[in-house]
Amino acid sequence: MGVGTFNITSSTRTKYCAEARDAVVYLNLKLKTAAGFQLAAQSAERRPDIEFVQAAPKDSLGNEGYILKVTSKRITIRAQSRAGFFYAVQTILQFLPPEIVGSKISEGISWTVPVLIIRDIPKYFFRSFMMDSGRQFQTVEYIKRYLDFLAQLKINIFHWHLTEGQGWRIEIKKYPKLTELGSSVAQGEEQQGFYTQEEIKEVVEYARLRCITVVPEIDLPGHSEAALIAYPELTCFKKAPPTVMEYSSHLFCGGNESTYTFIENILSEVCDLFPGEYIHLGGDEAPKNDWDSCSVCLAKIKQEGLANSHELQIYFSTRLATYLQQREKKCILWGDVIENGGPRMPDNVIIYWWNYRKKLDATYKAAMAMGYPIICGTNYYTYLNFPITPWSRYKEDRTFDLRQAYEGNPSDILQPPKFVIGVGACLWTDWNVKMRMIDQRVFPRLLVLSEQMWSSKEKIPFPEYYEKVKLFYPRLDALGIHYGPAVKEEVPLRYNWE
């Protein structure tokens, strides 16, 4: 930090390289909405006031790093890629008064940035937030609202959980019953609905402009009751299963070749809709009761020389990962798939470590032993649906607060080994977490997690950190976020988590 400030006004002139275009558009959008003006174009007579300059490879900023230099006369931003410029703009916004992210014009504010120089590069290239749109459905507008929050926290992956036992939410042209029937198998007011392919393209583009890649999740072979109600011929016993909040042993039949054809046809449309590198194929919580008593599954186990039904799931995941490999995609799977050993899956498989509460670091160790890249998103403490104090079916042992996330998150590894590629946070909507209930779970705790995704700096003591979080509250207010309490001892008696 230096002395003085740079003041952004309607006569501030900017010049930018092609890679910085989306960043400038975003900065202008915020200025126009909150300050009532945009940056002026460059003039021939004088040097621009805000300059976006292509960095040289020797600056070693990578895909997402940037250098931000603010003097009292000008702002200079250097980056190598569009994401780097975009994150520099996010940092500028963080230094501007909080009203800059508001939705109305604020009068009488000086839009100043302090004199400083920052060189900033993220710790991880995979920084994700997951929304469970399967159990509860959120509108496209609501999803976009969250994408804008994520962009401001420099989170670059929106992991979109689109299929569940309680709802299939993605239109698949080849199998219309998936949404005709599968999107309304549960009865709740926010459990009806799906996203059309046009809406999905709209979300993907909205995210892209904010340097966010959308990673769709099609959860297989379990958590699929909604799909199997629509197509019961794909279960082991050709019978539509009941829908459940959690999970059941009614899976796609792993022995039937029609299952693979069906899923590959779905994935073909999914790959076309989502241009990003990653597809998440679930793989969690798939009890094998049905597979163990299905003659078709048992025949497949024998025919393929597999040891048991767990290895049948490895076989199942391997076939689908191989399909994705042909489409030049990486395949993310929940840790359950590798926890019991079995043959190695293809090289495009990435493992997501989640179940710390019941299995501690079993996934982490298995991934390390097998040489899979891993994303750390342990339920302790990245599952933001766990409230801070008990609510509904969430007892004390499924609660955590800002301090616990800051001080004791197993997913926050100080000096991560190379196979750790990122950190993820999840917002599950089980037990009817409706749209109006999400903000108070996600914020302020996502501030800690996004920092753990980005920053390699050493930790300051929690009380100091908490003061920094409080400085962010006016910004959350400006964003219209109905954030909840931060620490257990401050949660009011009978606080309403609904």
Ligand SMILES: [Zn+2]
């Ligand atoms: Zn079967």
